[in-house]
Amino acid sequence: MTIEIDNLRIRFGEREVVKGVSFQVEEGGSFGVVGESGSGKSTVLRAMAGLNTSWLGRIAFNGEDAPQHRTPDFFRKVQMVFQDPYGSLHPRQTIDRILSELPLVHRMGDIDRRIASALSDVALPQSARFRYPHQLSGGQRQRVAIARALIAEPKILLLDEPTSALDVSVQAEILNLLSDLRTERKLTYVMVSHNLGVIAHLCTRVGVMIDGHMVEQLTADDLRRGNVTHPHTRELRRLSVEFEEAEPA
Template identity: 75%
Template sequence: MIEVDKLRISFGDREVVKGVSFSVPKGGSFGIVGESGSGKSTILRAMAGLNNDWTGRIGFGGQDVPRKLPASFFRQVQMVFQDPFGSLHPRQTIDRILSELLLVHGIGDIEERIEQALADVALPKAVRFRFPHQLSGGQRQRVAIARALIAEPQVLLLDEPTSALDVSVQAEILNLLADLRAAKNLTYVLVSHNLAVIAHLCPEVGVMLGGEMVEQLTADDLRAGRTKHPHTSELRALSVNLEDPV
């Protein structure tokens, strides 16, 4: 479903992503872990069409991503951002936020789709006519996930989806994402600095350091300490418990 080959991204004279390659099968989940500034979120933004200044190849479903993205791309690929409060319009109701993408793409059955989207993320119907500031952080992130899912994409790009949340709700959101992937056969790429979060949701992991993906390994090998690159071992040593994402 996803192919990234020799991806390079520069900001001015500084190359921040240096020839990164990975692939994700349909229905799979691939995690990218690294410290701040390693280039992991920059990769995700290029994949989401938010940065067109890259070289190499990005493909979804066997089709290369063109420089000028068609509207159909944003039905296939959606992104969930780190800060749900920042990514939701503060002056729009949840109803308006969820209906906007449907209106843009000319998708009908708005009423039914909004109700189903809220049900998919386990939010009550009463949430629909509230504003983002009236919801908890976990509820806002559920709305952000519902918005990403409402046009029935095949791919979700997840940029630190739990890091802005209270510890008490982080595992709930991760379990919700796991359930949605299984139920809807979605394909995920998850970016995080938290190795436990990555290992919880992704069977395959790529480790970033200084713009390079220095190692790819399975979550099982990660838990067992079967690492090859010293940086992967360092990140693993800093993780308190790879079985518990919080």
Template identity: 70%
Template sequence: MIDVDRLRVSFGDKEVVKGVSFRVPAGECFGLVGESGSGKSTVLRALSGLNGAWSGRIAVAGAEVGPKRHRAFFRKVQMVFQDPYGSLHPRQTIDRILSEPLLVHGLGDVERRVAATLAEVALPAAVRFRFPHQLSGGQRQRVAIARALIAEPEVLLLDEPTSALDVSVQAEILNLLADLRRQRRLTYVLVSHNLAVVAHLCARIGVMLGGEMVEELSAEDLRAGRAQHPHTRELRTLSVGLEEV
């Protein structure tokens, strides 16, 4: 479903992503993990079409894409951001936030789709005509996930989707994302600094350091301590709760 080959991204004279390559089969989740500044979110932004200053090759569902994307791409690929409060329009109701993608993509049956998608992310119908500030952080992130889902994409790009949430809510959102991937047969690329979060959702993991992918390994090998690169082993040592995932 996703094929990234020798991706490079520069900001001015500084190269921040240095020849990263990975592939994600349809229906699977691939995790990108690393410290702040490692380049993982920059990879995701290039993949999503939010950053056009890249070179290399990106293909989605067998079709190569360039820096500028057509509307059909955004029907197929959607992104969930780290901060749900910052990514939702503060002066729009949840109904408007969810209806807008349907209007943009020319999809009908708005009433049914909005109601069904709210139910799918386990939000009560009562939130539909509220504003983002009237919801909890976990509810706002569920709205952000619903917005990404409502146009029925095939790929979700997840940029630290739980890091802005209380610890008690993080597991609920991760379990929701896992259930949605199975039910809808979605393909995920998940970016996080938290190895336990990535291992919970993803079968394979790429470890970023200084703009390079220094290791790619399975979640099973990560949990078992079979990492090869010193940085992966260091991240694993610092990760809390990895063995329980």
């Protein structure tokens, strides 16, 4: 599915927090939104996911305008993975119950097979099925969160800082998993993060936000090479150890 965001504006009371943001993502593409805390990046993602219904502008999927209040069919096609894998999973439900919820809501058949397949897709053992979230590591919990999103067989994944709560070594595993899943399933991704290295690892195009504005869009390759135009992008890159080390001598 393609994504079109045109002149998106979002207010919280008197304060405008997203100020005319526009970007497009081709089918099977990956677009990263990077910015500091408070830049508006997660607010954009929540509006796209249908979690924030107070917005102006255009949000369209496959050329069709998304209504303020989304249909159940929308939530099969567009799924979101949140930042905190422990907070997003019900602590008193087994992984089996967590993964069965969406298929039950959408009256999808063959739930046992779907759960087993979802666990396999994210490289979790079948024994994890009857454990509780607190019995799993942070990386395993995030794999469950990804499995829960995949079980609906969506076309788009919206990723809200999906690795920021994880150790660096685990971050790489989750990013590689997400990259493989996008290729295998021809998924379209939009990911937000404050981390340039994470964004450049998974996304081919990047939008840079500050104070509600998207001030620059560029390829991940140009970001790595330092081919940037906006001072804020240059500053973010300077503050990133990974990109500083990549600077030519």
